[in-house]
Amino acid sequence: METNGETKSQNAEHVLDHFHLFRQPQYLEMFERKKREFEDPACADEVEQIREWTKTKEYRDKNFAREAITINPAKACQPLGAIFAAVGFEGTLPFVHGSQGCVAYFRSHFSRHFKEPSGCVSSSMTEDAAVFGGLNNMIDGLANSYALYKPKMIAVSTTCMAEVIGDDLNSFIKNARDKGSVPQDFDVPFAHTPSFVGSHITGYDNMMKGILEYFWDGKAKTIAPLERKPNERINLIVGFDGNVVGNMRELRRILELMGGDYLIVSDNSDVWDTPADGTFRMYDGGTKLAEISEALHSKATISMQSFCTPKTLPYIQGKGQETVGLHYPIGVAATDQFLQEVSRLSGRPIPEALEKERGRLVDAIADSSAHIHGKRFAVYADPDVALGIAGFLLELGAEPAHILATNGDAAWEQKVRELLDHSPFGAGCQVYPGKDLWHMRSLLFTEPVDFLIGNTYAKYLERDTGTPLIRFGFPIFDRHHHHRFPVWGYQGGLNVLVRILDKIFDEMDRNTNVPAKSDYSFDIIR
């Protein structure tokens, strides 16, 4: 490409792409004319004045007084989480009962984040179905998807549409089975996942509980409920996690080092990371269906993200298992806690190899401590992820200033406050449950921070407020392959540390790189 978009104009011989096209003089002139003649624009001064006003405390107060409108939410809806949980099982096709548009969003969402195809179908409900109920869509849908995609299991969740008209999944699936859509003994667990309740983490919880209930409590009354025969195995439920690919492999490595018998219930790291070897895998890896039943007998279950399993974990506990709830362990102390729980439950000591990894992470933090110390951060993420990041920041001597979760609730707020109260570095930090990214915008203007941690959508905040962004969480659309790197465990902590440090040093370089102006501090050694 020899195009110099700034100077050449568009013609058939020479077609410019969007990066350059509208910067051409004829377009600039046209925009100007259009604005002048047809748009009746406010004067530039006034626009500027309003823009500046949105940065003030006064605007912030009005912004926080918002009651009805959510602007730039940092959360997604239940079925997304339900699909996330469902694809973690062997050969499982997620089936969303409702309108197909929603499902297209979920698929693109996952594909854009994981850079993998994301198999998921809907019952494609239309206006007819909305009026007469979606039973026929369920019957046809299950039959078609069973025939087309040959799954080992179909996990059914719902969109709002089906929920509003009150479709009953249990009876619909039974009906479909009776009509021969799927064999009588084919597994079709289900969960109601209305988007107008909770967020994607709620959907994760509902689907996970739905699947366990289905397998443990008699497969929707088609067989006798299972009887628990306790063994020494430990279950792990990982929760909704944008870094799942890297984290699962790290988790397995850690557990292998620990020794003992473990079962990860729902592991979608393979299906979202299939190799380019000429084979298309619609399904890959995942927890075996037989293992779902076996999971009932395990000694205990660890949830890596408690706010992703508020119903699932008590349900498991009710079956007689011991349960442990964590919050997305990042860093030294959080990983310590995780390993100690595993050690306690399994009765196995933490091996020296892991202790060495711990020492290396501590060493790395110490090496770089001066650069992170006292830097102010704003963080938004899903509740557990925000807790994990906040804990790590405190460990590094950074000062979180704003911690926000659109899908966080009062219980989450309480948890974050407890965490902050344990460190002098948490003293000045505010917690914002239920707030959105437009709130965050006001926060960044009125109480600026050095760095912002958030997902891809935070790039608008970075642009508007000039706060450097460290991408973390889900979704990350505009940077590739972050999800392949673990953030859990000591190795994962190292990855997060490096990501933060890279940004700090990038900023340092960016602020010193103007030749003959600021480059007296543009150093090769940092």
Place this chain on the structure above:
Amino acid sequence: MSSVSEKVQAVFQEPGCAKNRAKSEKERKKGCTKQLQPGAAAGGCAFDGAKIALQPITDVVHLVHGPIACEGNSWDNRGSKSSDSHLYRMGFTTDIREMDVVYGGEKRLFRAIKEAIDRYDPPAIFVYQTCVPALIGDDIEAVCQAAKKQFGRPVVPVQSPGFAGSKNLGNKLAGEALLDHVIGTEEPSYTTPYDVNIIGEYNLAGELWQVQPLFDQLGIRILACISGNAKYREIASCHRAKATILVCSKAMINIARKMEERYGIPFFEGSFYGISDMSDALRNLAGLLVRQGAPGELLSKTELLIRREEQKAWEKLKVYQKRLAGKRVLLITGGVKSWSVVSALQEVGMEIVGTSVKKSTEEDKERIKKVMGEEAHMIEEMTPREMYRMLKEARADIMLSGGRSQFVALKAKMPWLDINQERHHAYAGYEGMVALVAEIDRALYNPVWQEVRLPAPWTEG
């Protein structure tokens, strides 16, 4: 080669150096630095010393004549700042190869000088001799001479092959090069009774700029700083200064003394580190200038400035008293820094458990005794192993040292703060001392130290 050994001997004979004077004739011949012990870890060589001493001269080409090792590993490796030219941060080397070793590298050097002048048009070129061309007998003095004649531009040979000795020796050889080829070769466009030279200040992390405003306020003009943020012309014409302050090191004492000898410029040793030391430096400099003919009012102006700045600094330090009182510091550094920061640290209530005196003079040691008492723990020579043990036994809460000891401190679970040449914060002057204390505070209170000192929770009990 003979010129190198002559130079080395001349430097060893340096009468301005108290350490030298205390030696017998025979000892002096052996040199100032301890003979290296083969097989033991050692610091930089003479080339390194010469290069870092002169590299802060910003607008010249620093051309290293040697194989890639010398410059390839070291270009732009020092945080000495420039307010103008960045030529000094580029790496220039003749990168000599096997054939050059066989046939000699002089022609290649000559061509390299030509190319550097053609491309960068610098006011001067500094040519550094390294081990290999010195061994094969490349005569860089002759090449520089020829180049100077041919191109009509100063080409300064720096006789600093690594095998000549230590880094400290290299600093002095660099000084000799300036004395022989640069200083006194040009005239300043004008002079004032307030013109001074600063020798031994490298503007690391921009420290000169913390001190310069104080000078400006008093109307004192820095004719040349050797060599921080210096321009070739400034050094070439610095022989018209009225006084010299030699800071921070004995390394360049040969320049100060010989300039006194040749041009009658008196010098004194001072330090920009520490509050009272900064004040002493200003006071002595003003006194010296007045003795050299500057108006007497400079003295009262200086006192006024000192009083104001000291008050401001102590005020700022007060904040830290509560947090730092009783904390124990181990200082592993050299020369004047071994005592000059002590008083400021003591002022905020910190206890100095030991200070290294490896690179300090008898005078420095006296100063240490004065500020720390007769009991002062002076550490002559400290191997990493000993340092580790001392830190490990938790006889200190924090170590201040150069980058080389950093990792020893970290492995011994000890907070550490860089106060040598690779540091990123400037600690000179009044502001600098406040900054140092602030950094100590941050280092001490970083949560990672707690993490570092506690064993993994499962190993407890």
